[in-house]
Amino acid sequence: MPYSDLSVLIIDPNPSMRGNLHNMLTQASITKAEYAVNSASAIKLLAKKPFDIILCEYDLGSGTDGQDGQQLLEDLRHHKLIGLWTIFIMLTSEAVHSKVVSAAELSPSDYILKPFTVDVLSGRIARAIERRAIFLPTYQLLEKGKLREAVASCSEAELRHPRLAADFARLRAELHLELGEWREAETIYTHMLQARPMAWVHLGLARTLFEQQRHEEVAQSLSELLEQYPRFMAAYDLLAQNHEAMGQQLQAKKILEDAVAISPHMVRRLRRLGGMAFDTGDIGAAERAYKQVVTKAKYSEFRDPEDHVNLVRTLVKKGDGPQASGVLRDMERSLRSGPNVEACRAISAAMLHEMTGNDIAAASELQQAAAAVQGARGLSTQLKVGLVQSCLKNNLDDAASELMMKLVNEADSEVTMEQAVDVFEKAGRHDLAQGLGQQLKNQVQELLQEAAGKTESGELKGAVFMLRQALRRTPGNLPVLFASSEAVLRQLNMLGWEATLAEQLQNHLHTIRKIDPKHPKLESLRMQYEATQHKYGIAT
Template sequence: MPENSNLSVLIVDPNPSMRGNLHNMLNQAAISKVEYAVSAGTAIRLLTKKSFDIILCEYDLGSGTEAQDGQQLLEDLRHHELVKPWTIFIMLTSEAIHGKVVSAAELSPSDYILKPFTVDVLSGRIARAIERRAIFLPAYQLMDKGDLQGAVKACLAAEAKHPRLAADFARLRAELQLSLGHWQDAQQIYLDMLATRPMAWVHLGLARTLFEQQRHEEVAEALGVLIEQNPRFMAAYDLLAQNHEAMGQQLQAKKILEDAVTISPHVVRRLRRLGGMAFESGDIGAAERSYKQVVIKAKYSEFRDPEDHVNLVKTLVKKGDAPQASGVLRDMERSLRGGANVEACRAISAAMLHELAGNDLAAAHELQQAASAAGMAQGLSTRLKIGLVQSCLKNNLDDAAAEVMMKMVNETDSSVSMEQAVDVFEKAGRHDLAKGLGQQIKNQVQELLEDAAGKTESGEFKGAVFMLRQALRRTPGNMPVLFASVEAILRQLNMLGWEPVLAEQLVEQLRVIRKIDPTHPKLESLKNQYEATQHKYGIAT
């Protein structure tokens, strides 16, 4: 099979004899670029550095605190985008495990191979996966570029050529429509699929579309039935908990997540969410149990986060347990590598302990340290930084609070708008600071508008669009900025060529304008201009 000679394969298996057997089989199938990982952590470390065409993964990766199974590894890899959509992931399972896993997995591997198997079975499955990848590759590549509308069209075209894969293409189209925010289009695809493939993931997808349309009672009913029929379908528990939260039913949401953690106790993301939900609902005991598990399990994870220690310290401080909280802080200092993120988390934790002891001066000093470190940190959560702002305000560190908030607002990928930032200060009873912060952000937005106008005049159309995107992120409902942004995108599309992702942004901005003021006189003109631009490039309206 000379066509296999360029394929690279990663074997993930803790058993050395099984790794050797698989390597020999791959050699017989003319595949020689083979590497090993003996655990989920080893695989993750390797995949952060290089990519592989194929991953052959044993489902049972061992037992113990740090153990993940193959399905959990796959979910981690996709969640953190360490594998491309076209990476072939083949799970190796026993027949008993296959029966449990295949019905409960929302994120399915490319294939399952039941043990024991022969080299002919392995090479045949690889050949089939390679053929399938080639069929899906045009859609995957468009997804990788961010062109989701183009990917939908590629799916439809490929589906017509390969009707045997119609269900798989329909599933991908539905997921793309969900990503685009086209809930009703996705809903119709799932409804059509129910007639021929009433699989668990179809019911889950349909529930997702209902959730996005805020049809919460229907979601609760549908997911209740789904979980009853598929009690190990973990993604259904997650969505049901989210649905209860959206309905203001915090206790029910917490109970659902507790049930999910009982069934699947190793998923750190779910434990984090349960800890946060328990803390907010006042169940400090449940929050402590969850956060302790997060800290223990994340210790062996490649995705370790110092914020886990902060959450546990916060819970123990709320409980009044200074000795345990101090122990968690010492563990953070001892076991995590230094850096701005760790320093910010360490200082926030130390400040909470000083506050518990009544040492306000020491707490204020640590909060000042935390604010300085947060300014240099990368990837700290918005929740943690807003908590830091609130603590600074409580301790009369006005300048530090304002500085942290402004840096949040000014981050390119920030989700914090002017309205949200001002609200934090208003709720702290600091109307004076809220007013000053709001004015500062308004001045920034005005400067961005002027800079965008200058770039437009000098023909820097992409620069103008970027400036207006930043202004719009700070003030999402600002009508002058929305209109300026739509007009700037239209100019760029007309002058520099069609870009599907940019066109989608324009359509979304028109939708926002229509929602704010459906009778605005400029709406129809902009809509007509956009359709003329589509016609210019032969894009179907």
């Protein structure tokens, strides 16, 4: 790609440094440059258009959100505002570099130590562009969701490009993790650890152990890692998650508190700490965490009205009505109106009315919240389930049932039929639980019948789709798992090999093996799948 076609975003609060960088880029024949003075302005620009290269100063100043360049990079990747092919170069002092490079899980494309010359900058850009060209075929497979082909692409590239073999091995391990192939990822990380004992390799290995529920090994590994790299923030996050999985909520909260003390500006971590503190009954810590979240996110492009709901809930639990009312007023005043904000406003108002004993007003607000949720997008499952529970508590049976049915049927919902019924049972509404369960069972049965009809008429893809919907509602249902597996095998054999379908089938077999490893149909399905692989020349 000609340098004159490259687009560059310079992120630096210093006007003279922005000017110097622009001059250097011009000397390197790069003329398409735009500027951002802080993380907020960078996010706004990147939400509108992509850039080939981002040159980001590590020290972005305190600003409004307190983010540094590394935290901005994590936010950009977390919210998918930059692609895998975006070249992100961090500009740092030598002192900062020595602290950051060992503790960064999400590494930039390169670090450049200040001061530097135009030759250094152009050389690093040239190296990054060359690297991007080598990785591009794999990135394109990832963009298309072809994870299995991307794994194969990494393996081939490791042999063709030995200089980048470690980078391709890292990506291959991450893909195995995404595919749920923990042992394969563990093997890669173990080999890499012997050759290159980097912090992120230790972390990757710990992740594979966590997914295999080897929690004691995870705790020991991460504790040792943090002794060596006390600022490796991603290790704190995984260690807290590991303690939580072991039922050790207080230890998990302590780990998150330690992480926040070291790096106080990452909003996602503060949210987790607030939730953990609330669940463990530490209302003071929850209040402090959620207040920081609301304050730090106030000028962020990622502002979420649920943060206000969490803070109101905490203050109501504390019994501080005046402060909770102030948070509600701030939400009404400072957030743009829309279904999400209206739902969060009404939920918060209902909590305040309940606190003062005004049940009629609380029920009215909950009705408004239930109506707003119907048109909302991106609200958390936790908030929606909480709304269902509040409706049940206030005898809004129809609203609760309708909300839960919609939640289970949402394409990206994580709530299963069993979990939905359990919410009603725990609320003491066995009658509603039975009715809801029967409706959902009827839905699953209808989907199974419709899938069978499509199979008979030769609509194999339609049958697979219907069974996928049924399985999402009841993921541990063995008859549905077997029906879906057989439908996928039928489509693979009749219509040709599709990697994503093959991955779906592998996940089905994995789930069946966990539920009933000795089921008589399991071995037959496995052998049929291997025969299908051989048919298309797919290596097993």
